[in-house]
Amino acid sequence: MTEQKSSLQTIISLSDVQDIVDESKNRPGALLPILHAVQKRYGFIPNSSVPVIAQGLNLSRAEVHGVISFYHFFRTERGGEHTLYVCRAEACQSMGSRELERHVKERLGVDYHGTSADGRVTLEPVYCLGNCACSPNVRFDDDVYARMDNQKLDELLAAHGVKVGEVTP
Numbered sequence: 001m002t003e004q005k006s007s008l009q010t011i012i013s014l015s016d017v018q019d020i021v022d023e024s025k026n027r028p029g030a031l032l033p034i035l036h037a038v039q040k041r042y043g044f045i046p047n048s049s050v051p052v053i054a055q056g057l058n059l060s061r062a063e064v065h066g067v068i069s070f071y072h073f074f075r076t077e078r079g080g081e082h083t084l085y086v087c088r089a090e091a092c093q094s095m096g097s098r099e100l101e102r103h104v105k106e107r108l109g110v111d112y113h114g115t116s117a118d119g120r121v122t123l124e125p126v127y128c129l130g131n132c133a134c135s136p137n138v139r140f141d142d143d144v145y146a147r148m149d150n151q152k153l154d155e156l157l158a159a160h161g162v163k164v165g166e167v168t169p
């Protein structure tokens with residue numbers, strides 16, 4: 001099946017996407033697990049994968065696009081090497097996540113859905129990480145970090161070699 005090469009040399013194999021679809025298509029509610037699996041494999045959901053998914057599940061492309069755009073988690077463009085999620089749900093907001101997000105946006109020089117200039121980190125919002133008792137929380141790739149503050153966040157970024165800018169006082 002057709003393959004296309006991105007500017008960052010990641011090969012999107014539609015045969016692999018087809019394999020992912022074939023593995024799950026007969027399960028009830030197969031679309032979400034398939035989208036998760038595609039994003040896990042490529043870091044985003046390539047546009048070219050949508051017709052394969054739609055055909056495999058007997059859906060229209062618009063239906064698949066609709067689900068992708070409905071969930072904040074799914075990304076349609078390539079992200080950075082890592083993803084930092086800041087929780088914006090109620091418990092975390094009441095414990096200071098707004099200040100945290102202001103800080104990290106300045107540090108990375110991006111808004112939500114943006115990627116730092118060095119390509120290391122994409123910043124994403126998330127709406128509850130299931131760890132409300134220890135708010136505010138962030139997630140860095142697959143790990144959740146509780147009771148975050150600006151300093152701990154800087155340390156977390158530094159520990160992953162992320163270059164950060166100065167924050168306006």
Ligand code: FES
Nearest residue numbers: 087089092129132
């Ligand atoms: S509100 Fe942030 S973890 Fe639940």
